[in-house]
Amino acid sequence: MKLPDIPRLRKVLLADAFIGGVTGVAGLALYGWWSRFLGLPERLVLLIAAVTGLYALMAMSLVVMKPIRARPVRWLVIANWIWAAVSVGMLWHYGGGATVFGKMFLVLQIIVVGGLAWLEGRHIGKNADEV
Numbered sequence: 001m002k003l004p005d006i007p008r009l010r011k012v013l014l015a016d017a018f019i020g021g022v023t024g025v026a027g028l029a030l031y032g033w034w035s036r037f038l039g040l041p042e043r044l045v046l047l048i049a050a051v052t053g054l055y056a057l058m059a060m061s062l063v064v065m066k067p068i069r070a071r072p073v074r075w076l077v078i079a080n081w082i083w084a085a086v087s088v089g090m091l092w093h094y095g096g097g098a099t100v101f102g103k104m105f106l107v108l109q110i111i112v113v114g115g116l117a118w119l120e121g122r123h124i125g126k127n128a129d130e131v
Helices: 007-029 031-038 042-064 070-094 100-130
Strands: none
Touching (some): 007 031, 007 042, 007 100, 031 042, 031 100
16 A cells, blocks of 8 residues: 655654664664663674664665555554564663663663654554545
8 A cells, every 4th residue: 555645754754764874873883882881782782773773774765765655664663663662671681780871772762763653653544544
């Protein structure tokens, strides 16, 4: 199913791509420093960077898609919800050893990724009847 051109959805997807891209690049480039600053294992920082980088690429591919197709947006929404849930698990598992900044980072990741999933999913549901 194709979605009508929805400028707000494109803006949300662009925000998803930007936030994920910045997190991914910063994490891959500075994972050792981030690991010490956040109090999280280097492998976890690398995993977060890689996953958020992949999300950014998927979101950007949707931004440039004309028209936006509903199915790939749904995949991104589901993936974002799963990553938000995984982030809750990371907070629970690694939160004890994390610095205050590490805990804040993981909480923000849960909020931002969950918020993006909600916003993107809302646009699909709201506009599915118009197609």
